[in-house]
Amino acid sequence: RLAFATRSKSVATMAANQEFTGNLKREVEKLFDASLRLTVPDGTSVETEVAASLPGKPGDYQCNNAMGLWSVIKGKGTQFRGPPAVGQAISKNLPVSEMVETCSVAGPGFVNLVLSSKWMAKSIEKMLIDGIDTWAPTLPVKRAVVDFSSPNIAKEMHVGHLRSTIIGDTLARMLEYSKVEVLRRNHVGDWGTQFGMLIEYLFEKFPDTESVTETAIGDLQTFYKASKSKFDSDSDFKEKAQKAVVRLQGGDPIYRNAWAKICEISRTEFAKVYQRLKVELEEKGESFYNPYIADVIGKLDSKGLIEESEGARVIFLEGFNIPLMVVKSDGGFNYASTDLTALWYRLNEEKAEWIVYVTDVGQQQHFNMFFKAARKAGWLPDSDKTYPRVDHVGFGLVLGVDGKRFRTRSSDVVRLVDLLDEAKTRSKTALIERGKDKEWTPEELDQTAEAVGYGAVKYADLKNNRLTNYTFNFDQMLSDKGNTAVYLLYAHARICSIIRKSGKDIDELKKTEKLALDHPEERALGLHLLRFAETVEEACSNLLPNVLCHYLYDLSERYTSFYSIHQVIGSPEEASRLLLCEATAVVMRKCFHLLGITPVYKI
Numbered sequence: 138r139l140a141f142a143t144r145s146k147s148v149a150t151m152a153a154n155q156e157f158t159g160n161l162k163r164e165v166e167k168l169f170d171a172s173l174r175l176t177v178p179d180g181t182s183v184e185t186e187v188a189a190s191l192p193g194k195p196g197d198y199q200c201n202n203a204m205g206l207w208s209v210i211k212g213k214g215t216q217f218r219g220p221p222a223v224g225q226a227i228s229k230n231l232p233v234s235e236m237v238e239t240c241s242v243a244g245p246g247f248v249n250l251v252l253s254s255k256w257m258a259k260s261i262e263k264m265l266i267d268g269i270d271t272w273a274p275t276l277p278v279k280r281a282v283v284d285f286s287s288p289n290i291a292k293e294m295h296v297g298h299l300r301s302t303i304i305g306d307t308l309a310r311m312l313e314y315s316k317v318e319v320l321r322r323n324h325v326g327d328w329g330t331q332f333g334m335l336i337e338y339l340f341e342k343f344p345d346t347e348s349v350t351e352t353a354i355g356d357l358q359t360f361y362k363a364s365k366s367k368f369d370s371d372s373d374f375k376e377k378a379q380k381a382v383v384r385l386q387g388g389d390p391i392y393r394n395a396w397a398k399i400c401e402i403s404r405t406e407f408a409k410v411y412q413r414l415k416v417e418l419e420e421k422g423e424s425f426y427n428p429y430i431a432d433v434i435g436k437l438d439s440k441g442l443i444e445e446s447e448g449a450r451v452i453f454l455e456g457f458n459i460p461l462m463v464v465k466s467d468g469g470f471n472y473a474s475t476d477l478t479a480l481w482y483r484l485n486e487e488k489a490e491w492i493v494y495v496t497d498v499g500q501q502q503h504f505n506m507f508f509k510a511a512r513k514a515g516w517l518p519d520s521d522k523t524y525p526r527v528d529h530v531g532f533g534l535v536l537g538v539d540g541k542r543f544r545t546r547s548s549d550v551v552r553l554v555d556l557l558d559e560a561k562t563r564s565k566t567a568l569i570e571r572g573k574d575k576e577w578t579p580e581e582l583d584q585t586a587e588a589v590g591y592g593a594v595k596y597a598d599l600k601n602n603r604l605t606n607y608t609f610n611f612d613q614m615l616s617d618k619g620n621t622a623v624y625l626l627y628a629h630a631r632i633c634s635i636i637r638k639s640g641k642d643i644d645e646l647k648k649t650e651k652l653a654l655d656h657p658e659e660r661a662l663g664l665h666l667l668r669f670a671e672t673v674e675e676a677c678s679n680l681l682p683n684v685l686c687h688y689l690y691d692l693s694e695r696y697t698s699f700y701s702i703h704q705v706i707g708s709p710e711e712a713s714r715l716l717l718c719e720a721t722a723v724v725m726r727k728c729f730h731l732l733g734i735t736p737v738y739k740i
């Protein structure tokens with residue numbers, strides 16, 4: 138936010154001719170910035186405080202500077218007689234702008250601004266013609282890394298990885314929409330001591346390792362479990378497995394090949410999930426950073442950061458009661474050494490300005506510690522919202538309907554693919570119950586079932602504040618009532634069907650007809666549409682997808698209030714209202730897109 142010291146009249150004139158950049162709140166801030174510059178005595182530093190007004194309050198935006206400003210200037214020979222008078226001055230000094238209908242002062246100096254409905258309508262018309270990408274937020278970075286999903290080889294992808302995949306994909310989409318180049322990184326756990334036993338087991342089961350295929354090996358998790366139980370019960374095998382680790386790390390080609398085989402089989406399994414969820418990412422697993430680790434640890438060492446502790450090499454960090462281990466006592470590297478190296482690589486080789494890590498909150502300490510080590514090394518600025526910036530995006534547990542950790546009946550971790558299958562089957566059944574199998578082609582039925590089923594799973598996760606645990610409940614997420622993807626997707630499809638039924642060519646209407654926001658419900662809907670960009674920007678900067686979900690749900694509620702009172706087809710306002718329907722559908726689709734949900738057009 139601006140803090141300024143000198144007044145400048147030219148700013149006031151500039152603001153009068155401002156072009157709408159998409160971020161409504163910012164546009165209003167610009168107006169008040171200009172007014173405050175004229176209002177405050179020279180040399181006063183002030184931060185413009187503008188907030189969207191609560192529903193039912195007068196005005197659309199409120200400037201709350203009068204009271205604070207008064208306490209700064211009172212008793213210093215000011216001509217003002219109290220906060221209301223400061224408010225009056227702020228209101229009077231507001232630049233002339235076609236954005237503003239009225240500006241007035243209430244109570245102890247709240248300055249309420251009412252936007253011009255005409256200007257609002259014009260801005261929406263413009264978006265309909267130029268496209269919603271013209272409303273994209275602008276962020277202060279060019280390139281970002283989103284490190285998400287990141288399952289571990291040979292272990293099953295579980296619901297925790299599902300959360301990371303869904304949340305990370307949405308964050309990446311929001312950044313991409315904001316014109317940031319996003320490196321979507323899958324930091325797969327493809328290195329570590331478990332590979333010793335996996336490889337030894339593979340050699341025993343399949344002496345001809347070259348020809349092993351995914352089908353031969355079957356379920357990798359079962360394979361992992363079997364090798365683990367052999368490792369625990371058979372000391373001969375254990376010894377071989379430990380030797381295998383040494384050989385693998387030493388680069389023995391036979392062990393390397395076996396390792397690559399296991400990774401490849403896991404990879405094909407992961408890919409199936411990503412394909413279903415329509416999530417794209419590029420694998421740069423832990424092993425990718427191996428060649429750089431020794432060097433990076435050396436850099437930290439030369440800065441005097443590393444100390445010896447109980448045979449291991451560690452970094453002591455202020456505020457933590459345990460040190461961060463970067464070299465194990467056997468000389469091997471660990472999760473933290475890899476993450477430090479990956480961070481170094483991303484900052485220096487990939488030139489990322491913002492790096493976002495999406496994992497469960499259980500790993501928070503790990504991230505806080507290696508972030509702190511990187512700050513100590515001077516790789517990152519000291520304050521955490523300054524760029525280059527790193528963020529750990531933590532999320533809570535997934536619970537079952539019984540309130541306990543989500544498990545299957547046999548108490549195993551829940552397999553992701555099974556969840557997705559069930560979501561699809563259930564939504565298909567619901568569509569068939571509504572007779573859609575008779576109306577649609579089998580492909581349409583299948584595609585809709587997928588869009589609704591997978592959309593429901595994603596939305597149920599994203600709509601909660603990510604830090605809270607959430608309950609996985611199929612009945613709830615697939616309900617067509619309440620704040621669910623099903624309700625929202627249906628709402629969108631209904632808008633599309635109104636436009637179709639009108640028989641009008643909407644692209645033609647955009648060019649020839651005007652939009653009017655004369656009635657309160659039309660205006661409220663229009664205002665909400667204009668708040669889209671500022672919402673995405675907020676969701677993006679605070680890394681909170683639920684903010685966007687909340688917006689989307691509100692949008693559909695406002696649309697319902699409008700539609701339940703006002704006739705569209707056949708009314709004198711038909712053309713204008715069809716444009717308003719179209720604008721709502723466009724913004725809804727952009728929200729779906731950012732949330733990774735496929736919209737449906739018929740229901």
Ligand code: ARG
Pocket residue numbers: 284286287288289324325326476479494495496
């Ligand atoms: N593979 C890890 C896990 O499943 C997550 C990795 C997250 N990313 C990172 N750079 N540490 O818990």
